[in-house]
Structures are given as C-alpha cells and as structure tokens.
Amino acid sequence: MNIDGFSIVTITKRKNCISRLIKNFLGQVIPNKELIVVINNDSISIKDFYLYTNLYNNIQVYKLSQNISLGMCLNYACSKSKYNIICKFDDDDYYSPYYLKEAESKFLNYDCDIVGKLKAYVYLSMYNMLLLKVNKVENDYVTTVLGSTICFKKSILDDVKFKDVNCLEDKYFNSDCLKLGYKIYSSSRYNHIIYKHKDPNEHTFASNIPFLIKTSKIIESNVSFYDCFKIVDENKKMS
Numbered sequence: 001m002n003i004d005g006f007s008i009v010t011i012t013k014r015k016n017c018i019s020r021l022i023k024n025f026l027g028q029v030i031p032n033k034e035l036i037v038v039i040n041n042d043s044i045s046i047k048d049f050y051l052y053t054n055l056y057n058n059i060q061v062y063k064l065s066q067n068i069s070l071g072m073c074l075n076y077a078c079s080k081s082k083y084n085i086i087c088k089f090d091d092d093d094y095y096s097p098y099y100l101k102e103a104e105s106k107f108l109n110y111d112c113d114i115v116g117k118l119k120a121y122v123y124l125s126m127y128n129m130l131l132l133k134v135n136k137v138e139n140d141y142v143t144t145v146l147g148s149t150i151c152f153k154k155s156i157l158d159d160v161k162f163k164d165v166n167c168l169e170d171k172y173f174n175s176d177c178l179k180l181g182y183k184i185y186s187s188s189r190y191n192h193i194i195y196k197h198k199d200p201n202e203h204t205f206a207s208n209i210p211f212l213i214k215t216s217k218i219i220e221s222n223v224s225f226y227d228c229f230k231i232v233d234e235n236k237k238m239s
Contacts, residue, residue: 003107005032006100007081007154010089011073013041013066015048017091022052024095025059030104035089036080038073039063071162071169078157086157088170090148094123094229096191103151103187112185114152114177116145119189121232122216123225124209126198130228131216132189142186144174149192156182190236193228 006028010021025035035058039046042065049061060080064073078086087103089095106115119136123129147170159180163172174184196209220231 003085003104005083006030007083007086008035008089009077010091011038011040011070012091014091015044021091027097028100029097030100034058036077037061038077040066040073042066069164070166071164074162084154086154087151092195093148094193099191102191106185106187110185113182114184115187116149118142118145118186120194122194123228124196128223129221130219130223132219134217137186138188140186142184143178145184145186
C-alpha cells in the first residue's frame, strides 16, 4: 500500500502530560505526520496548547465537553485527520522516535489493516518498576492489540467507528474490525512503554496491579520512567 503519512490522535484530560505528548510526537522520524489533540476536560484551557500550535503547523487542538465519551472524541479526532494511517497515542505513555517507523514497516510488509502491540513494557510509577508482559504474541497476526498502540488504515472508518463509551472502546473497535474481516498484526515489544499512574483514577480502565506483576517479568526495579527508555532501547539492540 501507499502510505502518505500518519495522523496521530490523542484524547486528553491531563494538563500535566502535554509536554510528554508533544515530545513523543515531534521525535517521530516519520516526516509526514500530524498530531490531533482533543481536550476532554472542561477545566483545561485550549490556550495551554497555543505554545505548540503557534510553533508547529502540523499540530491541531480541539476541545469537546467532558460529557462527550472517549469513543466519540476519537471519532471526532479521526474526522479531522488528513493522512491515510491513523495512530492512537495515549498522552502519558512513551513512544520512541521509531515507533511509527516500525508500524509503517508492518503495513508495507504484511497483509494487515491494523497494527499494534500485545507484548509490551509497562512502567508502574507506584513501585518505580519496569515490567514486560509475558505470554503475549508479537510479530504475528492476532485478534486484538492494546488501545494505546492502535494504528489503522483510515479507510476502515467507512465501516467501523469507535463506540459511544468511555471504557473498552479499543476492544470493541478491534472486535468490530475482526468481524468484518480486517486483519490485525502485533508488532514487537519495543519502541513503547505503557505508563501506569500511582492513582488508579488517572486511568479510564483500572488495572489489577498485583495480577499484572504476577503475570509479567520484572525487568528493572527502583528505576525512573525516563531511565526506562534507555533500558528498552538497549534490549532492542541485543535482540
């Protein structure tokens, strides 16, 4: 397929994650890219983003009422996209500069409509711990991928939209696509780290942290989130 660029969509309720989101976006080595942010919190001013929108013409910011669901916010953001691949970024995760480049290679080399990750690194801020989800598929076809890693062909939206829900919208999207015959591919564990806040209320879906630790491999303890970037990059070089 011909990829003309990547439209990154992010829905945010957190003012303190703006700089991380912008850094993740600007660092991507893909030249043709845009960032579409939808603020879904009435207490956050769109003016907080003016510093970035005034400096970069490929960053768009919109604001919708916090009464509008996450799924509907995603559909709105997608409607503003101009490129033929849409990629969902969470505002608090880490995406390496080669994150979109890896996704691009999967679209170009495999017969797939959605690319994402199942095997993933997770950072637990309450324990300063880096984990790796085990017993998860990577570099193969799957039936679902993690919501913070979904990249998909824009043409899918002719058949499937995100549901009007605040939780599990990614799982419904994957399932609806699968039912229509769209193919989902799980890329490698690298180039991404999921960030888990100390406060579970910071997440739309509360994880079972003890179960997550029990079913994962501990990569590093007593480590800062930012130091994890180098650890994951070094593991990638050794693989």
